[in-house]
Amino acid sequence: MVKKIPARFNRFAAAFDDAAAKAAGSWESSGSEHSAADLSDLVNSFLERESREERDSEELVDNGDQDKDEDDEIDFEYRDRLKDLLYRENDAVKGTIHAAVERAYREVDGSGSSSSGSSSPDFKRQLMARLRSRGFDAGLCKSRWEKSGRCLAGDYEYIDVIAGGTRYIVQVLLDGEFTIARPCGGYASLLEILPPVFVGKPEELKQVVRLMCTAVRKSMTIAGIHLPPWRRHDYIQNKWFGSYKRTTNEISSRKALNYGCGSSENQTLKEISFNRREDFVAKKSGVGIINQAAAVLKQKENGAVNMCATIVVH
Template identity: 30%
Template sequence: MEKIPVTRQNSEEIDRFLEGAASFADMMFGFLDGSNDSEENLRDFVDRDENPNDDEDAIQVEQNKIFWEAQEQLLQVKATLYRTTSLESRIRQATKEALRELDVVGVQCACRRPVAGGCRNCFQRELSIRLQNIGFNCYIRKSKWRRSSEIPSGEHTYLEVLDKSNGKKGEVRVVIELNFRAQFEMARANEDYNKLIARLPELLVGKAERLKALIKILCGAAKKCMKEKKMHLAPWRKHKYMQAKWLGTYERTTPALLPVGYSDRPQKPKASMLTFDLQENLPGFHYTAVEVV
């Protein structure tokens, strides 16, 4: 067998190997003997071997924390909720006052199948009429979108006010959504997402540009939430679907005030005393049939 010459470098490598082997042997024998120091060293050695991803997990937790803090800042600063124009403020105040009135007087449902307390469509109609009466060009807007490879088809109704007082800048579109927060709530969301959604108003009154920014932030947060929980994001939670609700194709209608007591429900036939069978109920009563023209 050919002998390998022992050089200084090889000698140092052999010494390091023997020292490492001796240290491990001492640690093992010490553990068997009940030495506390050796037990702690062995535990550290095993932990390092079995949990190599601890640092990666800590980094991921920190990144998630930074993300959710950034989303809260975006809601407060960039978009959104706390920056408003005088037009938006006036429409919001008028809407709140109209809602208080409707809460007192109630809404008469004029649908074919009436709902106790009024349905959403009739409620929006009454609110739109009240805003029209105080000078706002308020419309009921119904958006519709077709099914695609990414999202299902659907439709959504809400209110909008068109303001043309800006002159050369053109008309300003202000969206009124009565159930804005509910549109983004998710049953299986994590704590960070729920905390973000809790900052949203239930009544949203904002320009289309402001709403567009909000949708982008909230849909990004929903996607992140589902990724953290290792769950699939539902297609009706996606950015494209939410945009279609308020920023897609639409039909615009102006509701007219209905007469008091009006209903388009089919009327039930009422019994007439002229056709009431008196002879059956009063056998002793005799009468002459009269033809009613």
């Protein structure tokens, strides 16, 4: 039975034959004894090149195996830890809040009243208002932080609920806060575990953030992508765990100047309109703006009307 000759031996034999032919020609033409040394150098160079190629090939295989091992680590170890963080505690209060948030989310999302999606301040404010209308002490929290080292400056808004002296953070579509380019398979499986509606104590969310940020770094390392500053741990944790201001106003202060407004859902809007700037500043031309606004407020106080007065200057 004829055995197959290794490819490396064939390449070596071909190189040797070629070198020998060149050396023979050199001997015949000049009779120089240096041609034998040239042949030896050529053979040694060939062997060294073959050795380098084999080492490079082995390194590529090792790196590929290492990447696969790291991906498997994200897939198995991190999945179990994340599930444990999200579902380990049997908190009846949290379950009640979660059910109310899911219902309010469906109502606000289905109404189509917020065109910019669930991440917009208007959407979160409406969601907060729905929870308050159901008796929950919900608030809209506004966090803001300055640039520090590699951490960029930023701001964020989220909802919290205070129940029995315990603060719960409400986050809709938490997976969107950890979306990255070219995620490895293990990391993509973590995103699928994150619930559409998260309700949890700050300590619980802090552990989830720490785990996901570690997984983000590993996934982007496997993909060979630079970690963007807005996906670093210090930037993401500032969203929920830095200093914040809490408001329970159902109408944003950025809206038009309103007087005596009640619920944003059940109010009649009355507009006091001035066609000329002179009317706005005049003190002697009949009833001025202050008197008109005061008249509206007095009517509201007396219970005659249920309205908001909005001042518009043309």
